[in-house]
Amino acid sequence: MINFEFKNPTKIIFGKGEIAKISREIPQDARILLVYGGGSIKQNGVYDQIQEALKAHTVYEFAGVTANPEYETLRNAIAVIKEKDVTYLLAVGGGSVIDGVKFLSAAAGYEGDPWDVVKKPVRPQEGEGIPFGTVLTLPATGSEMNSGYVISRKETNEKLGAGGPGLFPQFSVLDPEVVRSIPKRQIANGIVDAYTHVLEQYMTEPSSADLQERFAENILISLQQHATKLMEPEFDYGAAANFMWCCTMALNGLIQKGVVTDWAVHAMGHELTAYYGIDHARTLAIIAPAHYRYNLETKKEKLAQYAERVWGIAEGTQEEKANKGIIKMEQFFHSLGIDTKLSDYVADYQDTATRVKNAFINRNWMGIGEYKRITPQDAYEIVLRSC
Amino acid sequence: MINFEFKNPTKIIFGKGEIAKISREIPQDARILLVYGGGSIKQNGVYDQIQEALKAHTVYEFAGVTANPEYETLRNAIAVIKEKDVTYLLAVGGGSVIDGVKFLSAAAGYEGDPWDVVKKPVRPQEGEGIPFGTVLTLPATGSEMNSGYVISRKETNEKLGAGGPGLFPQFSVLDPEVVRSIPKRQIANGIVDAYTHVLEQYMTEPSSADLQERFAENILISLQQHATKLMEPEFDYGAAANFMWCCTMALNGLIQKGVVTDWAVHAMGHELTAYYGIDHARTLAIIAPAHYRYNLETKKEKLAQYAERVWGIAEGTQEEKANKGIIKMEQFFHSLGIDTKLSDYVADYQDTATRVKNAFINRNWMGIGEYKRITPQDAYEIVLRSC
Numbered sequence: 001m002i003n004f005e006f007k008n009p010t011k012i013i014f015g016k017g018e019i020a021k022i023s024r025e026i027p028q029d030a031r032i033l034l035v036y037g038g039g040s041i042k043q044n045g046v047y048d049q050i051q052e053a054l055k056a057h058t059v060y061e062f063a064g065v066t067a068n069p070e071y072e073t074l075r076n077a078i079a080v081i082k083e084k085d086v087t088y089l090l091a092v093g094g095g096s097v098i099d100g101v102k103f104l105s106a107a108a109g110y111e112g113d114p115w116d117v118v119k120k121p122v123r124p125q126e127g128e129g130i131p132f133g134t135v136l137t138l139p140a141t142g143s144e145m146n147s148g149y150v151i152s153r154k155e156t157n158e159k160l161g162a163g164g165p166g167l168f169p170q171f172s173v174l175d176p177e178v179v180r181s182i183p184k185r186q187i188a189n190g191i192v193d194a195y196t197h198v199l200e201q202y203m204t205e206p207s208s209a210d211l212q213e214r215f216a217e218n219i220l221i222s223l224q225q226h227a228t229k230l231m232e233p234e235f236d237y238g239a240a241a242n243f244m245w246c247c248t249m250a251l252n253g254l255i256q257k258g259v260v261t262d263w264a265v266h267a268m269g270h271e272l273t274a275y276y277g278i279d280h281a282r283t284l285a286i287i288a289p290a291h292y293r294y295n296l297e298t299k300k301e302k303l304a305q306y307a308e309r310v311w312g313i314a315e316g317t318q319e320e321k322a323n324k325g326i327i328k329m330e331q332f333f334h335s336l337g338i339d340t341k342l343s344d345y346v347a348d349y350q351d352t353a354t355r356v357k358n359a360f361i362n363r364n365w366m367g368i369g370e371y372k373r374i375t376p377q378d379a380y381e382i383v384l385r386s387c
Numbered sequence: 388m389i390n391f392e393f394k395n396p397t398k399i400i401f402g403k404g405e406i407a408k409i410s411r412e413i414p415q416d417a418r419i420l421l422v423y424g425g426g427s428i429k430q431n432g433v434y435d436q437i438q439e440a441l442k443a444h445t446v447y448e449f450a451g452v453t454a455n456p457e458y459e460t461l462r463n464a465i466a467v468i469k470e471k472d473v474t475y476l477l478a479v480g481g482g483s484v485i486d487g488v489k490f491l492s493a494a495a496g497y498e499g500d501p502w503d504v505v506k507k508p509v510r511p512q513e514g515e516g517i518p519f520g521t522v523l524t525l526p527a528t529g530s531e532m533n534s535g536y537v538i539s540r541k542e543t544n545e546k547l548g549a550g551g552p553g554l555f556p557q558f559s560v561l562d563p564e565v566v567r568s569i570p571k572r573q574i575a576n577g578i579v580d581a582y583t584h585v586l587e588q589y590m591t592e593p594s595s596a597d598l599q600e601r602f603a604e605n606i607l608i609s610l611q612q613h614a615t616k617l618m619e620p621e622f623d624y625g626a627a628a629n630f631m632w633c634c635t636m637a638l639n640g641l642i643q644k645g646v647v648t649d650w651a652v653h654a655m656g657h658e659l660t661a662y663y664g665i666d667h668a669r670t671l672a673i674i675a676p677a678h679y680r681y682n683l684e685t686k687k688e689k690l691a692q693y694a695e696r697v698w699g700i701a702e703g704t705q706e707e708k709a710n711k712g713i714i715k716m717e718q719f720f721h722s723l724g725i726d727t728k729l730s731d732y733v734a735d736y737q738d739t740a741t742r743v744k745n746a747f748i749n750r751n752w753m754g755i756g757e758y759k760r761i762t763p764q765d766a767y768e769i770v771l772r773s774c
Contacts, residue, residue, distance in 0.1 A: 001401075001402070001563075001625065001628040001629070001632070002402070003401060003402025003403065003404075003405060004399075004401050004402065005398065005399065005400050005401070006398070006399040006401070007396065007397070007398035007399065008395070008396075009394065009395075009396035010394070011392065011393070011394035012391075012392065012393040012394065013392050014388075014390060014391050014392070014393070014644070014645065015388070015389070015390025015391065016390065017390075018390060176388075208625040208628070208629075209628075209629070209632075210609050210612065210613070210625075210629045211605065211606065211609045211629055211632050211633055211636065212632075214605035214608065214609060215602060215605060217605075218598060218601035218602060218605060219598065221601065222597050222598045222601060225597065226597070238388065238595040238597075241388040241595070241596075241645075242388070242595075242596070242597045242598055245388070245596075245598050245599075245645070246598055249598065257401070258401065258628075258632070
């Protein structure tokens with residue numbers, strides 16, 4: 001097991017009806033900025049629950065944070081924070097809104113150019129940023145219990161990840177009832193997003209971190225087990241609760257400790273979103289199987305273990321099991337209505353592999369993924385196989 | 388899934404050679420009280436590593452904290468804390484030393500009778516106690532990453548548990564190298580202690596908290612898997628590391644969230660330690676099988692699930708699987724050299740069941756365990772079957 005440090009101070013408040021508790025978590029004298037996206041929280045009742053909970057607090061609002069939260073939008077929020085002397089941020093939404101609020105927490109009290117805090121992700125240390133909490137309305141990214149965020153800047157065509165030990169939410173409310181009104185397409189995306197988060201921290205060379213590997217496998221199994229009920233028209237609270245908790249546990253730091261991680265699927269997937277606007281989760285479903293087939297030699301043992309423990313495949317050589325595991329993975333994505341080939345999404349995909357390769361070279365990304373072994377040429381081969 | 392709150396702010400610093408990092412975790416101007424037990428840390432090199440790490444700090448010492456840490460001893464430490472104006476506590480040891488330091492953290496700044504803080508376990512809230520960190524030298528209790536403690540008071544024959552949100556260690560260093568010099572008897576105890584901690588949070592009526600159940604099962608599997616190597620004469624770092632992390636994860640709050648817990652085995656086991664001085668872990672191995680057999684009706688489904696998932700028992704009715712699971716559990720304890728009948732430990736055991744029953748009645752414990760369903764008469768029956 002590799003040496004590691006683990007600290008995650010976020011308070012999780014989990015369950016039906018728990019949104020009301022935010023009034024207790026935010027100081028009575030706080031000047032709160034409620035940050036949200038496009039207004040779905042006004043349809044699903046979450047907005048009303050928050051207004052009710054905070055009726056004795058001072059609350060300002062900032063709406064309009066988009067998916068892949070944009071710097072240009074968030075800059076306007078910084079102006080509101082300064083104007084209203086905001087002392088507490090409340091993110092109500094999915095990963096994009098929460099990521100946006102993390103940026104605001106880091107940037108609002110910073111004297112220089114706000115973009116600095118994204119480029120030099122050492123800020124904020126604990127206690128430096130504006131404190132914030134979240135009410136999660138879309139399980140997927142795990143942002144509600146980690147300290148990382150991703151921000152896009154249109155004017156420079158940058159999409160950067162940052163974070164720091166001061167950017168854990170003080171609290172996050174996870175009420176599985178919010179899943180009731182999420183469109184199935186987004187639920188499917190959430191399942192695949194969380195599933196791939198786990199794969200990126202698991203599908204590597206063998207580690208000796210047995211417990212972490214098993215926990216990773218459990219999250220995969222639990223996502224698979226609840227997927228069918230989640231995709232059915234009728235709402236199932238138990239399935240929603242397990243789904244929600246799986247998404248959080250998939251990226252709260254626990255399963256990445258003591259192991260080597262990969263994240264090559266995300267690096268390549270991001271390009272497909274950039275070129276074609278394909279949903280983030282779907283790009284992961286396109287890249288992952290091709291990535292694992294191309295890297296079968298280094299990942300064979302873990303792929304076979306995945307096939308055995310996650311899918312119960314007992315027969316065959318290690319290589320046969322590994323290949324069966326990848327097929328099972330594809331079938332799982334298909335069962336959610338998610339296609340796994342780029343050509344299923346775009347007609348004009350022929351030069352994609354070359355574009356990805358050149359993009360990586362231009363950015364000086366000479367090696368990505370586990371031990372930075374995936375070269376731009378490897379990325380070319382993988383994307384080619386994903387078409 | 389039952390609604391829950393989860394917050395665990397302890398920073399884990401895990402791995403070989405990491406003890407040196409404590410110098411960074413404790414404020415430079417702190418006046419530290421180093422608290423330890425009987426001196427094994429002077430033989431295994433941990434004491435020297437701590438002295439080296441803290442050579443630029445002000446460090447006082449308090450040695451002599453015993454197993455089942457005693458109030459009478461700890462009162463002397465409070466005097467030292469006051470006399471030396473100590474501002475930071477460093478527990479170096481196993482669960483007893485860490486539990487003792489939690490009590491000191493809570494009691495030293497309290498104006499009234501120190502025993503109050505044990506009897507009224509609302510204190511301290513976050514920020515109220517003296518801050519403390521730990522260096523774990525004996526994996527077992529999980530105290531290094533939770534906020535509970537148990538203290539014994541000889542003069543009144545009390546043994547009480549307390550705790551509070553202010554009693555999480557600020558940091559805990561887990562260096563698996565410490566396992567190298569632990570006597571095998573104590574390693575066996577540690578395995579059974581952690582194993583039973585998991586059972587107490589798992590072996591109940593079925594829950595719908597699928598992910599937590601699976602995590603619990605995997606801590607059991609991982610403990611089983613590494614037990615053989617841990618009991619062999621040669622030191623195995625990987626086995627030690629997984630053992631250490633399993634013990635922490637078994638009682639850091641995660642697997643108890645969203646489920647009903649039991650803790651009846653501990654309640655009955657504590658009596659056997661009180662009467663006969665049997666090691667805590669061994670009392671659990673005595674009580675657990677009898678408890679599960681006696682409560683087979685309510686726990687049958689989970690016992691069968693345990694047999695299936697943890698031991699791979701696929702054949703038989705639910706009841707047959709449940710019974711096979713209990714036999715596997717006993718065999719596992721035996722494989723560690725731990726006997727599972729009271730008569731293996733004490734010759735004069737005949738009135739034990741009656742003593743336990745009467746003790747519970749005298750304390751007004753009319754129901755213990757899951758849903759408080761185990762009456763003093765049930766405890767009598769269980770202890771009778773454990774003889």
